[in-house]
Amino acid sequence: MFPEKTNYDLVIVGGGLAGLAAAVSAGESNLTTLVLEKGRTLGGDGNYVEGAMGIDSYLQKEQNIAIDAGELLQDELNYSHYEANALHLRKYLSASGKIIDWLHSLGVNFSKVGPQGKSWPTIHTFAGGGHAVVEILQQKATSYGVEIVNSISAQRVIQRNGHVTGLLLKNEATGQYREVATSNVILATGGYVDNPELVKKRIPNTTRLLSVSDGKSTGDGLRLAWQAGADHYQMGAIQYGGGAILDKTRPAYVHMPAQLAAAATQEAILWVNEQGNRFINEDVNDNMCHAGSALLTQSRTFSILDQMAIDHLTNVGLYKEVGNSPVSPAKFANLTSEIERDLANHEKYLTKAASITELGQKLNLPCLAQTIAHYNELTTQGRDTDFGKAKEYLTPITTGPFYAVELGIGMACAIGGIRVDNDSAVLNSYGYPLPGLYAAGNDAAGMLVGDTYAVTLPGSTAGYAVFSGRNAVMSIIVKAG
Numbered sequence: 001m002f003p004e005k006t007n008y009d010l011v012i013v014g015g016g017l018a019g020l021a022a023a024v025s026a027g028e029s030n031l032t033t034l035v036l037e038k039g040r041t042l043g044g045d046g047n048y049v050e051g052a053m054g055i056d057s058y059l060q061k062e063q064n065i066a067i068d069a070g071e072l073l074q075d076e077l078n079y080s081h082y083e084a085n086a087l088h089l090r091k092y093l094s095a096s097g098k099i100i101d102w103l104h105s106l107g108v109n110f111s112k113v114g115p116q117g118k119s120w121p122t123i124h125t126f127a128g129g130g131h132a133v134v135e136i137l138q139q140k141a142t143s144y145g146v147e148i149v150n151s152i153s154a155q156r157v158i159q160r161n162g163h164v165t166g167l168l169l170k171n172e173a174t175g176q177y178r179e180v181a182t183s184n185v186i187l188a189t190g191g192y193v194d195n196p197e198l199v200k201k202r203i204p205n206t207t208r209l210l211s212v213s214d215g216k217s218t219g220d221g222l223r224l225a226w227q228a229g230a231d232h233y234q235m236g237a238i239q240y241g242g243g244a245i246l247d248k249t250r251p252a253y254v255h256m257p258a259q260l261a262a263a264a265t266q267e268a269i270l271w272v273n274e275q276g277n278r279f280i281n282e283d284v285n286d287n288m289c290h291a292g293s294a295l296l297t298q299s300r301t302f303s304i305l306d307q308m309a310i311d312h313l314t315n316v317g318l319y320k321e322v323g324n325s326p327v328s329p330a331k332f333a334n335l336t337s338e339i340e341r342d343l344a345n346h347e348k349y350l351t352k353a354a355s356i357t358e359l360g361q362k363l364n365l366p367c368l369a370q371t372i373a374h375y376n377e378l379t380t381q382g383r384d385t386d387f388g389k390a391k392e393y394l395t396p397i398t399t400g401p402f403y404a405v406e407l408g409i410g411m412a413c414a415i416g417g418i419r420v421d422n423d424s425a426v427l428n429s430y431g432y433p434l435p436g437l438y439a440a441g442n443d444a445a446g447m448l449v450g451d452t453y454a455v456t457l458p459g460s461t462a463g464y465a466v467f468s469g470r471n472a473v474m475s476i477i478v479k480a481g
């Protein structure tokens with residue numbers, strides 16, 4: 001249904017984490033506010049979020065976790081090769097703890113705070129997951145009188161003399177169009193991970209990339225901003241979730257909870273390329289974005305497992321605690337049954353063979369036998385002189401049957417394409433704000449990174465979604481005097 005009124009102080013495009021945080025902030029300040037959500041349900045990828053970044057939050061204080069914000073800023077700038085916008089990142093970092101406290105004051109509970117893999121201890125894990133946060137924000141916004149409409153998308157920003165004056169809306173259910181008047185628009189559409197053409201601007205060969213998003217992050221915010229005169233800013237970073245089972249027949253998220261996926265990616269024994277050659281230290285997955293980048297350096301990638309590895313994962317558990325894994329059971333109790341099911345279903349991504357030679361022949365990997373013989377020598381030496389993988393991860397591949405799982409690269413979100421100032425106002429290519437146009441969440445989060453997502457600062461996109469939604473509203477209120 002189209003919105004009730006024809007004129008609002010503020011229209012927020014996108015009912016995900018950033019849009020709903022902005023909605024609550026606008027409600028707190030009594031702005032007449034409309035939230036447009038193109039999907040039938042609210043929350044976007046915010047529904048799947050594990051946790052949000054914060055420094056100096058109430059929880060960190062309770063647990064005596066002290067972080068030197070200056071050192072962290074320097075670390076992130078180095079990680080991004082100074083492509084991150086230091087001014088904006090600094091504002092976000094200094095507000096981030098208060099953002100966690102604000103969420104807590106609304107009723108959001110956090111089950112823990114800490115690092116993910118080798119990272120800063122910044123991720124505040126939501127008790128009940130992202131979905132619980134979405135529900136709290138929605139209820140709060142509605143209680144303030146914010147109007148939220150589903151199945152309505154924003155199609156175009158309307159401007160007069162360069163100022164925002166309204167939006168063109170489309171009813172996704174009926175195909176009808178309507179205009180609504182407003183002088184303030186916040187774009188919070190979730191970035192562009194589900195738009196293959198935009199992803200291609202960042203990574204030209206997309207055939208092995210698999211989005212684990214809900215499919216609605218189609219880069220609408222970028223298109224709307226660019227049409228309105230925004231700078232075509234750097235396409236930023238794609239948040240790779242490391243390796244993922246290469247299955248083009250189902251949505252990628254289906255495999256996320258699979259123990260076979262964890263065995264082949266998070267707990268990878270040996271990765272080889274299209275020739276059967278090893279190409280990286282497989283424990284690169286301590287940083288899932290680095291793992292994704294490494295897998296993309298090859299044309300095809302396979303994870304090799306032998307029966308000994310499967311027995312070990314099943315009966316003993318992980319070889320090495322790996323951060324960022326959505327699957328971290330002590331023991332992989334379902335691994336064998338998942339393998340049997342997938343073989344019975346003739347899934348293309350899984351190949352079984354009695355010998356290494358046979359596995360190499362089946363997959364046309366001419367160097368596989370030689371690679372494994374050499375790799376086994378390294379495991380005997382106890383030192384990976386080729387790529388420097390940690391010793392506790394050097395496990396020989398000797399016991400049949402042998403398995404190969406073909407891998408693609410999972411993507412959670414894509415950030416970049418829009419430049420904003422410290423008021424979250426969208427900038428043109430001269431660095432001046434487009435009056436009345438703001439961007440928040442993934443649409444603006446490219447400001448925080450270089451070409452690699454800042455997994456060193458876990459929870460940073462969710463934290464930024466809440467920060468930037470709220471920051472945009474604060475700016476609108478200040479500008480309104």
Ligand SMILES: Cc1cc2nc3c(=O)[nH]c(=O)nc-3n(C[C@H](O)[C@H](O)[C@H](O)COP(=O)(O)OP(=O)(O)OC[C@H]3O[C@@H](n4cnc5c(N)ncnc54)[C@H](O)[C@@H]3O)c2cc1C
Nearest residue numbers: 014016017018038044045046050154190441442459461462
């Ligand atoms: C599986 C998964 C797990 C993740 N876990 C984490 C995590 O633990 N920590 C973290 O920091 N980040 C995580 N992320 C990243 C996540 O994308 C962001 O943190 C967060 O959801 C970004 O908020 P957003 O509001 O920008 O986008 P979203 O929450 O995705 O919301 C965007 C909304 O805009 C709507 N929309 C799009 N176009 C239009 C249009 N034209 N008109 C109207 N509405 C529109 C969409 O339908 C969607 O509802 C995860 C992502 C995924 C996919």
